[in-house]
Amino acid sequence: MHLDTTQLMALAAALGWASGLRLYAVVFLTGLAGWLGWVQLPAGLQVLQSPVLLAVSGALVLVEFLADKIPWVDSAWDTVHTAIRIPAGAALAYGVFGGDEATWGAVAALLGGSLAATAHAAKAATRAAVNTSPEPFSNIGLSLLGDAFVPSMLWLSVHQSLWFFALLAVGVVVMVAAIVLLSRFLRGLVGRVRAAAAGASGTAVP
Structure with a gap:
């Protein structure tokens, strides 16, 4: 499958955004699609088809899948x-155009890096907030949602680019709102913990 300009832009955005959530899955799935001949990858991304890189990224997909299901381990991983x-998302987005169009490659790198940063910050804040809950099910549920969402968005970027851009726009708005709200929640939580610790220390002193 040969990609037109709209599909290439969508792919660059998808690679950047998804790298902020599941970097190794992005590398593995993109490389696998090229290796199997499902998509004709741009020259800058054809290195992902390497059997060695596929093996390494596939192993890291499994490690990340497991780490992302364990409370607090997921936050440490993030x-x-x-x-x-973030730099990997920028590099992958650059690779969509970097082999042929240096200017478009630079634009794609800025777009990919920004989307990767937004997605990563939203994911890290959300998981840190969820980890304050004693039950593990919400953590696992969010992780599984990410596992399904990333390949779905990659598929949409190639096969339904306009729908991808619409969903991406909504997703970015939601992620920015989550970053703001959850950052306030986490700062308040840290403040309450510090106040409680200071209070306990003060009562313990004669």
Whole structure:
């Protein structure tokens, strides 16, 4: 399947956005689609079809799948990947155009990096807030939702680009709102914990 300009722009946005949620799944699924001949990947992304990279990214998909289901381990995983997902999202988006169009590649990199940062921040804030709940089911449910949402959006970017852009716009608005609201919640929670600790320390002193 050969991609037109609209599909390429949608793919660049999808790769950047999805990298903020499931980087290794993005690398694996994109490479697998190219290796199987489902999609003719742009020259800048054809390295993802390498059997070695497919094997490594596939193994990391499994590791991330498991880590993302364990409360607090998921937050630690997100913290470590703050320095990985955002530049990787920008690099993948750049790869859509970088092999042929340097200007479009730069635009795609900025778009991909911004979307990756937004998605990563929203995911990290949401999971940190959910981890304050003692029950594990909401954590696992959100993780499974992400597992399903990422390949769905990648598929839409190629096969239904206009629908993808519409859903992406809604998703970005929701994510920005979540970042703002949950950041306030987490700051308030930290403040209450510190106040309680200070109070307990003060009562313990004669």
